[in-house]
Amino acid sequence: MNRTIAVLGSTGSIGTQTLEIAASLGIRVAGLSAGRNASLLAAQIARFRPRIVSVADAAVARTLRHALEGLPAGPYREPLEILCGDEGNRAVAELPETDLVVAAMVGIAGLGPVLAAIRAGKDIALANKETLVAGGSIVIPLSRQHKVQLLPVDSEHSAIWQCLWGNDGKKIRRLLLTASGGPFRHASAEELERVDVAAALAHPTWRMGGKITIDSATMMNKGLEVIEASWLFGVPVDRVQVVVHPQSIVHSMVEYTDRSVIAQLGFPDMRLPIHIALTWPERTEGICDAFDPFDPRANTLTFEPPDSARFPCLRLAYEAGRTGGSMPCVLNSANEEAVARFFAGTVGFTDIARMVEGCMERHAINGIVRDPGFDDIMELDHWARSYVRAFGR
Numbered sequence: 001m002n003r004t005i006a007v008l009g010s011t012g013s014i015g016t017q018t019l020e021i022a023a024s025l026g027i028r029v030a031g032l033s034a035g036r037n038a039s040l041l042a043a044q045i046a047r048f049r050p051r052i053v054s055v056a057d058a059a060v061a062r063t064l065r066h067a068l069e070g071l072p073a074g075p076y077r078e079p080l081e082i083l084c085g086d087e088g089n090r091a092v093a094e095l096p097e098t099d100l101v102v103a104a105m106v107g108i109a110g111l112g113p114v115l116a117a118i119r120a121g122k123d124i125a126l127a128n129k130e131t132l133v134a135g136g137s138i139v140i141p142l143s144r145q146h147k148v149q150l151l152p153v154d155s156e157h158s159a160i161w162q163c164l165w166g167n168d169g170k171k172i173r174r175l176l177l178t179a180s181g182g183p184f185r186h187a188s189a190e191e192l193e194r195v196d197v198a199a200a201l202a203h204p205t206w207r208m209g210g211k212i213t214i215d216s217a218t219m220m221n222k223g224l225e226v227i228e229a230s231w232l233f234g235v236p237v238d239r240v241q242v243v244v245h246p247q248s249i250v251h252s253m254v255e256y257t258d259r260s261v262i263a264q265l266g267f268p269d270m271r272l273p274i275h276i277a278l279t280w281p282e283r284t285e286g287i288c289d290a291f292d293p294f295d296p297r298a299n300t301l302t303f304e305p306p307d308s309a310r311f312p313c314l315r316l317a318y319e320a321g322r323t324g325g326s327m328p329c330v331l332n333s334a335n336e337e338a339v340a341r342f343f344a345g346t347v348g349f350t351d352i353a354r355m356v357e358g359c360m361e362r363h364a365i366n367g368i369v370r371d372p373g374f375d376d377i378m379e380l381d382h383w384a385r386s387y388v389r390a391f392g393r
């Protein structure tokens with residue numbers, strides 16, 4: 001396929017699957033950025049021969065140079081530019097020869113590079129939902145101003161997007177956003193208090209990066225997706241209905257004003273929404289398993305309402321979405337830091353929601369910023385993280 005891309009977050013779950021799809025389609029890769037996984041990035045450089053790569057900091061850049069020296073000599077070595085930090089991410093995002101930037105970094109760190117890519121006129125294949133949750137009020141108008149497409153990679157949003165093709169987006173009655181329910185769908189409130197990291201990482205249907213897997217277990221992931229859907233499809237959060245669907249076969253649905261409901265189905269495999277974003281507006285031969293309605297995984301499809309009492313993160317995300325302004329940014333940053341503390345073992349699973357709620361309450365008292373700019377968002381990110389770091393200490 002005659003297309004050139006850059007991948008932000010190339011060493012992660014979405015990043016590696018993106019490169020697999022790019023290789024299968026003959027898409028060129030001009031730029032890669034990663035955090036700290038220098039050995040995997042070195043292998044990707046040898047295979048895809050990007051012109052520019054970026055890593056988290058100068059120390060990782062040194063490790064990367066060392067890792068490249070350990071590889072057999074090859075044409076990938078020259079002319080390769082190795083950058084680091086936010087500046088490096090932006091340089092990868094702005095590369096003149098790319099048509100599309102895949103935003104597969106995790107967290108709000110993706111916001112600056114995504115904005116840089118939009119300003120450079122690049123279409124964005126967006127996996128990095130935190131960017132839209134925290135910065136939707138900047139990303140959406142800027143993408144309109146620069147006439148760039150935001151192509152959803154999240155499987156639910158890809159499903160909704162496909163259900164909208166050929167239909168009138170103004171005639172949406174509801175978006176029905178499906179959720180697997182995560183590993184603790186049947187857990188009692190008491191059992192949730194005792195959940196450890198290993199249990200929270202055991203997602204029943206999807207294999208993903210660590211942060212999103214914890215978010216799925218708390219259902220914050222679904223809450224972030226409600227806000228993401230609201231921005232992408234111009235529908236208020238209260239018209240985005242979460243539907244627990246444990247089989248993860250129906251990836252989401254759109255109900256139109258005439259009450260017709262259109263759904264997109266498939267076995268859970270992120271390579272499909274990635275493929276769709278990389279090849280849009282064409283439909284090309286895929287590499288995922290074909291859907292088989294007679295497969296035991298698809299025999300029984302069930303739907304149930306979510307339980308916001310046991311999973312308060314979902315309620316908090318709706319509240320943040322309704323409040324708008326800077327509140328979704330505070331929700332997101334507090335959650336990122338709370339998940340980091342859960343991983344570090346300094347707080348329990350149910351403390352994640354407690355810390356996020358406390359931070360949102362404090363922010364409401366301090367004063368919500370109605371139309372936050374980039375600097376407001378970065379300042380609030382810093383404040384929310386400090387709040388969560390200090391919580392309970």
Ligand SMILES: NC(=O)c1ccc[n+]([C@@H]2O[C@H](COP(=O)([O-])OP(=O)(O)OC[C@H]3O[C@@H](n4cnc5c(N)ncnc54)[C@H](OP(=O)(O)O)[C@@H]3O)[C@@H](O)[C@H]2O)c1
Nearest residue numbers: 009011012013014034035036037105106127128129208209
């Ligand atoms: N995984 C899924 O199935 C899935 C589905 C839907 C949406 N998403 C969304 O996609 C995004 C990525 O998720 P993931 O599961 O792929 O996460 P992941 O496996 O944890 O990967 C995150 C990637 O971001 C990179 N990264 C971290 N900090 C960075 C920095 N400062 N500069 C450049 N790169 C940095 C990591 O690099 P290192 O590993 O080298 O440190 C890694 O390549 C998230 O926003 C998630 O919500 C994921």
